[in-house]
Amino acid sequence: TNSGFGITTATGAAFYIVSAAGNGDITFINNGSPITGATTGIAVTQNSSSFITVNSTGTVSGNTQHGMRIVAGASSTGMIVTSNDTTGARVGIYTRNNGTGDMQITSNGTATGIGTFGLSLYNSPTSANLTVTSNNAIGNVSGMTVTNSGTGNLTISSTGTATGANSFGIQATNRGVDLSVAASNSYGAIDGIRSNNQGTGSSLIVTYGTIVGL
Numbered sequence: 001t002n003s004g005f006g007i008t009t010a011t012g013a014a015f016y017i018v019s020a021a022g023n024g025d026i027t028f029i030n031n032g033s034p035i036t037g038a039t040t041g042i043a044v045t046q047n048s049s050s051f052i053t054v055n056s057t058g059t060v061s062g063n064t065q066h067g068m069r070i071v072a073g074a075s076s077t078g079m080i081v082t083s084n085d086t087t088g089a090r091v092g093i094y095t096r097n098n099g100t101g102d103m104q105i106t107s108n109g110t111a112t113g114i115g116t117f118g119l120s121l122y123n124s125p126t127s128a129n130l131t132v133t134s135n136n137a138i139g140n141v142s143g144m145t146v147t148n149s150g151t152g153n154l155t156i157s158s159t160g161t162a163t164g165a166n167s168f169g170i171q172a173t174n175r176g177v178d179l180s181v182a183a184s185n186s187y188g189a190i191d192g193i194r195s196n197n198q199g200t201g202s203s204l205i206v207t208y209g210t211i212v213g214l
Helices: none
Strands: 015-019 026-030 035-037 042-046 052-056 060-062 066-072 079-083 086-088 091-097 103-113 117-123 130-139 142-148 154-164 168-174 179-188 191-197 203-207
Touching (some): 015 026, 026 042, 035 042, 066 103, 079 091, 091 130, 117 154, 191 203
Parallel strands (some): 066 091, 079 103, 086 103, 091 117, 130 154, 142 168, 168 191
Antiparallel strands (some): 066 086, 091 103, 130 142, 154 168
């Protein structure tokens, strides 16, 4: 989008982008525009052997589903998603990497999931590394739930505040190799940070703020 552009839809997603088998990479750039979808703000589905890049510096909202919903199909080669403020009735940012490459998520603003999670991120067993950098993540269930079932590492850096009203500030599950969580402030009704490393490597949890749970 160009500067000064904005969109609010009465039905469906504000942007719904699908790449069929045989097509090339998907690249979506939002240069500071406000985007609001009746269901989801930005929805991307990749079904080809290629890469997803989403870079949004504007605010993105989904009134009944997700702020962003990014799904990479089985033949996809990975994704990079960078966002500012995102809000969803369910999830702020929802991503699924069912492909073969890495997933890198950077949330520079506040990701808010009114119904469930600020961030809900999943790497499938066929994928590789999952890297998350988050400023603020707020969810009615957990601030963020992050699962790496891929063959690589799970790395989470939470530089702001992660808040889960009913469960965890940060919930991290790793079935790959190493698990690393570095967190500032994290608040959860059950645990501030809940980590579960089922992988073959090491666990490293570093906190430098306030961690609160029951």
